[in-house]
Amino acid sequence: MTAVTTTKDRIYQPSDLAGNHRKTFIAEALDSQARLRSTDGESLIMMREARLEHVAAVRDHAVAYLTLDMALRRPRKQRRPGDYGPWAFLDAFEDEDIEEFQQEVNDAIVLAASGRDHSPVERLLHEWRMSAETLSDPVAREILDGRSSDEDWVEVEDAAEPHETPQNEG
Template structure:
């Protein structure tokens, strides 16, 4: 992505016939505009900007997770996981599985224009964390209940 190869519009171009070319460039990928004070501005589709912002958010969350996992388990708090605090209910093997899955999803999303797969993956893990936060559900999933733990109700 060479900046030198891109056309850089001037403010005066927006008042003339070049405004259509400026908008066309922005719709195609991006358009650069040099402001009157020399600042470089970029115009692009809002969806593209939101996608880039989402990827940045995921990358920062991933790095926060990575930092938290460098500390021993007993020294970690839920807040150490940042926006992914829900991971605190999982054991280290599950967290490592999450880390691999989210890394792959972020890389795929960053190479495209859609981050829905990252959102879907996060939702799935959040639902699992919610289930594991319920002590009864956790005991059932861990196989720590027996038939004697249950009572049949007459209806």
């Protein structure tokens, strides 16, 4: 039985780029990727830059996820913010919240890896970073944790209200 070679399996030679196959090579690169064998025997890939950036972003998120997973294998008291890698902001959260984040980011990374859009991962990270920033404020954390009540606060007069000043009679 003879194997059928499709154009996707084709490896172009530098001489092909000077001839009629140049348009096919570029079309394949635009569609997905095109392979070129350099004169020294190296295999090179040409693809859309946006696709390469997407693949790199998914890779970076996957590595960050694995770093988080390794950090969570240690007891909380043994972890430092740097143990979370690029997601050091997670140190502001309790372990239950970090586990919720881990599940959400796992789902987002899997979704991003199956397509060409990693922006849902970026949005999720942004939302969690904003929450971590809020929790890093001790007063905000007390309010959110319910450790503060209305009795802990006093009303302040509005300094913008004009005060009566005596007029110079004269």
